[in-house]
Amino acid sequence: MAETIKGPRGVRDILPEESWKWRYVLEIARKVAEDFGYQEVHLPIFEHTELFSRGIGDTTDVVEKEMYTFIDKGNRSITLRPEGTASMMRSYLEQGMHKSPRQPAKLWCVGPMFRYERPQKGRYRQFWQLDFEAIGAKDPLVDVEIIHLSLEIYRRLGLRNLEVAVNSVGCPQCRPLYREGLRSFLEPRLDKFCPTCQGRYDRNPLRILDCKKEDCKNLSEEAPSVLEHLCKECREHFDMVCRGLEVIGIHYTLDKRLVRGLDYYTKTAYEVLSGDLGAQNAVCGGGRYDNLAESIGGPAVPGVGFAAGVERIVLTMEQQGCSLGEEPRVDVMVICPEPEHRLQAMEFLASLRKEGIGSSMDYTGKSMKSQLKSALQEGASGACILGGDELTRQVVGIKNFRTQEQKEVPLAEAVSYLRNMLGLGNS
Numbered sequence: 001m002a003e004t005i006k007g008p009r010g011v012r013d014i015l016p017e018e019s020w021k022w023r024y025v026l027e028i029a030r031k032v033a034e035d036f037g038y039q040e041v042h043l044p045i046f047e048h049t050e051l052f053s054r055g056i057g058d059t060t061d062v063v064e065k066e067m068y069t070f071i072d073k074g075n076r077s078i079t080l081r082p083e084g085t086a087s088m089m090r091s092y093l094e095q096g097m098h099k100s101p102r103q104p105a106k107l108w109c110v111g112p113m114f115r116y117e118r119p120q121k122g123r124y125r126q127f128w129q130l131d132f133e134a135i136g137a138k139d140p141l142v143d144v145e146i147i148h149l150s151l152e153i154y155r156r157l158g159l160r161n162l163e164v165a166v167n168s169v170g171c172p173q174c175r176p177l178y179r180e181g182l183r184s185f186l187e188p189r190l191d192k193f194c195p196t197c198q199g200r201y202d203r204n205p206l207r208i209l210d211c212k213k214e215d216c217k218n219l220s221e222e223a224p225s226v227l228e229h230l231c232k233e234c235r236e237h238f239d240m241v242c243r244g245l246e247v248i249g250i251h252y253t254l255d256k257r258l259v260r261g262l263d264y265y266t267k268t269a270y271e272v273l274s275g276d277l278g279a280q281n282a283v284c285g286g287g288r289y290d291n292l293a294e295s296i297g298g299p300a301v302p303g304v305g306f307a308a309g310v311e312r313i314v315l316t317m318e319q320q321g322c323s324l325g326e327e328p329r330v331d332v333m334v335i336c337p338e339p340e341h342r343l344q345a346m347e348f349l350a351s352l353r354k355e356g357i358g359s360s361m362d363y364t365g366k367s368m369k370s371q372l373k374s375a376l377q378e379g380a381s382g383a384c385i386l387g388g389d390e391l392t393r394q395v396v397g398i399k400n401f402r403t404q405e406q407k408e409v410p411l412a413e414a415v416s417y418l419r420n421m422l423g424l425g426n427s
């Protein structure tokens, strides 16, 4: 016999036991988006590879090692999106949103992202991100709004013990100078760094600060801080972000190591970390990307945003015992003990569904006893027993599992009786 096919490594099936928790998270995110004036968009999950290689940067881990890229049947290089920001900017430019008076465009989307990473707890090859972007304004208070928005989602979800780390990565004016200063610091010590860091020295030395290996961290402890090398504009921008955060009561720490993995960041970079997640501890990350639009061929358009991993939010909430709402369940099960009356049972079931009473019935030929048992196990609030005897008398036996009360009700009155029993009000 052929071997049963399994899913690829690093991808997950989000099963019913979990999917309702996702729905809860996404509903809260959707409400916060509305409250902050962000509008939802649906973007494609694949794009021309160039969008990411030019937008994110050729020397980043994501572009160098992690993209799912293939040649399509029209001989074009296509990539499954590894993140949302570049697509959002592409859409903003392509759809002419930069010409609209409504600036910044405040947009959000949710969906799967794809990265060929080493899978571990909280790190997958297909994962979902909530992606919020404010495109078209350079005001540092938009950065504050974005950070606030991400934290407001977490606050409403009941997450605790989160840490906000903030940094500035400068801009094309001040970063080259800093990069040189950093190289001068690193050079005499370079042979002690890990091979990955050594490889980054020429191409992207800022990423050395971001290495998670203890030895590398110790070695770069005394490295010069980017914050001391910001140009006047970046300094003022950063100060305003910090003041804005303080004014709205957001506690943050300055983290000079926070450079983030993607080239497009300018000025503000930030992450929200959870102590309850282990190695993959970032629940969200983001920042400003004032050069992204130009790098993908558009006019100069500033932007700021964040992406939050849905799996990690759910994991953290479970770990912290946060409420995730209630698992949806049907209100009642229609129980038909005799196979010859199943069609009438189906008709009754359809009449309940039409009136908004969540209901289901058995399709596997179970006995009456085991149908009742399953109804209880599945968390139904009650059962409607409809056999030959009941049908002859045009009644239905309604059992309320909460009160254990059982009553015969005329079929014509079943809907209103059930709506009342379930607290659904009159239809």
Ligand code: AMP
Residues within 6 Å of the ligand: 083, 115, 117, 122, 123, 124, 125, 126, 127, 128, 129, 261, 282, 283, 284, 285, 286, 307, 308, 309, 310, 311, 312
């Ligand atoms: P990034 O786009 O790398 O800044 O990631 C933003 C957020 O997406 C992170 O803070 C995580 O919550 C989540 N994330 C990133 N990569 C993965 C992954 N491979 N698996 C699961 N979640 C991820």
